[in-house]
Amino acid sequence: MENYIKLEKILKDNNKIKYIYQVSENLKKYFYPVDFEIEYDENIEQVPNSILAVPFVCNILPIIWITNATLEITELDKSFYESIDQFKKGYINMYPTISFKGKIKVDKSIVNHYENNGKSICFFSGGVDATSTLITHIKEEPLTVTLWGADIKTNNVEGWNRVKEFIIQNTPNIKNKFIKSEFRTIINESNLNKKIEKYVTENWWHGFQHGIGLIGHVAPICYIHKITKVYIPSTFTKNDVGVTCASDPSIDNYVRFGNSKVYHDGYEFSRQDKINRICDYNKTTNNKLKLRVCYMTDKGNNCNECEKCIRTIMAIKANGENPSEYGFLPDYNKIKYILENKCYFNNIILPLWKNILEQFNKNKNSLENDEDVKWFFSIDFEKINKRYLRLYKRIGRFIKRKIGGK
Ligand SMILES: [Zn+2]
Known part of the structure; x- marks a missing residue:
């Protein structure tokens, strides 16, 4: 029997999306039976389904590829749809020992057009990479976007509140957007890790999901606010040899949706360069940007x-x-x-x-x-x-x- 994942319906309610989808029997081991919901901090009902499908597809695609399955979708944004083969090449080159197959069946690909308003989005965790990217583009009045459900689990309310408070206090004069998403909760990472462990040393989250998985979430925000530039801060630099990570210029820089394009930002800077830029910024402005870098505590502090x-x-x-x-x-x-x-x-x-x-x-x-x-x-x-x-x-x-x- 053919393996498939079918997005049947997208339910919208004020600021929330819920994806109703079907998974064929053989693929069920890669999912947990929890709802795939995303909660934005603004009403998203005006956003067309072809854009709202983007976050779902971004997180499902790597599973489709490595299991040679078919993804069935009624409506998908045309420019995103056309970019898939481009960023898939990044994965193929990164992991030559894995075969990336699979098909996408889209009934209608839809053009979504919005004019560039000159503003941008920066993915923002409060860490060194994100803060350096924010400084680089500060004149574009970027919106920062932080996802609850990536490093901080969606059931960790206390940890998340601390992160949120840190970001709001630490980025005065900047508009912050927060998204709560079950994009990690729905996926059985341990079974996917078992599936790939013979071929790669990377785990599923870091090596396959986290780059485009995060990126897809901002498609609705870009549509509402007519934002055409999305910056995802780089962790590594061009000098890092032998590093594989799902957030890479060869993947991120090819992702598009509507009139928006993604930029893997700061790849030219070493970590010390980024720290120096942040220190220089703090020395020369009245801003005193603080950093949140720790991954050992889930309390949201260092x-x-x-x-x-x-x-x-x-x-x-x-x-x-x-x-x-x-x-x-x-x-x-x-x-x-x-x-x-x-x-x-x-x-x-x-x-x-x-x-x-x-x-x-x-x-x-x-x-x-x-x-x-x-x-x-x-x-x-x-x-x-x-x-x-x-x-x-x-x-x-x-x-x-x-x-x-x-
Ligand atoms: Zn620490």
């Missing part, structure tokens, strides 16, 4: 102890700024201890740390006398890695002995 928090603290310090003014509460003795005893600098984070050290050396005059961080000049990442691996092996041998002895 834990100040995970590798990412520490890395950001040290990068701000490298610029000569005070991390306490950027949303952190650093304890430098603790940071030194964690770096030397609990961190392993893999291929992805090692270059980032080396950039920080380079920036430290640029500011050597002031930082070598800074009691808090002067120890950082003599840090030896390779030596720490070796020590970490030795310890890791010792623990391995210990466990083996314990198990073997039973």
Whole structure:
């Protein structure tokens, strides 16, 4: 029997959309039986179904491709429909060991036209990448868009409220849009991870869903506000080798809907460049943008102890700024201890740390006398890695002995 996913109906009620869809028997293991609902912070009833279908299709497409299924849709925006084969190429090139097949059957592809009003949308988490993108386009009076249901689960009300409050307080004079979506809740990521684990090291969310999955959500907002530019901040840079991630210029830059186009933004900047831009912006304007970077806590604030928090603290310090003014509460003795005893600098984070050290050396005059961080000049990442691996092996041998002895 042919595998299929059929979007049967889109229910609209004031600010909410609910997708009614059918999934063929063999594909049911990739979904949870929960409603796929999206809640905007404004009325969306005027938005045509061909645009409202975009968020659904964006999140379903990768499943269609890897299971060689058919996606059946009554109405879909023409420019989005025509862009699918373009951004699919990005996936094909990124994962040569996987075959991306599948079909899309659209009854009517519909032209949606709106004039450019010069404004833009920035996806915004409050992190380094997003804040740098916001600064780049600040003159376009961008709307920021933040999704509840991506990193913060939709049942975590307290965590979300903190994120929302942080963003509103931290972006004065900027209009913020918030979207609540079940786009992750409906998908059985663990079964999809099992399906792909033979071929790739990436997980489903990071490697396949999260780029276009997020992007699709703004199609209705672009239609209502006649916004033609959508910026999605880059995490990686063109210098990162061997990184695969569903949010990539080879995918994002080819996504279109209505008169809107997506731009993967900031790819030319390293993480330290972005931090420097944020620090420069804060130094030269009255704005004091703070950062929210932590992925270790679901409370919506920075834990100040995970590798990412520490890395950001040290990068701000490298610029000569005070991390306490950027949303952190650093304890430098603790940071030194964690770096030397609990961190392993893999291929992805090692270059980032080396950039920080380079920036430290640029500011050597002031930082070598800074009691808090002067120890950082003599840090030896390779030596720490070796020590970490030795310890890791010792623990391995210990466990083996314990198990073997039973
Ligand atoms: Zn943290």
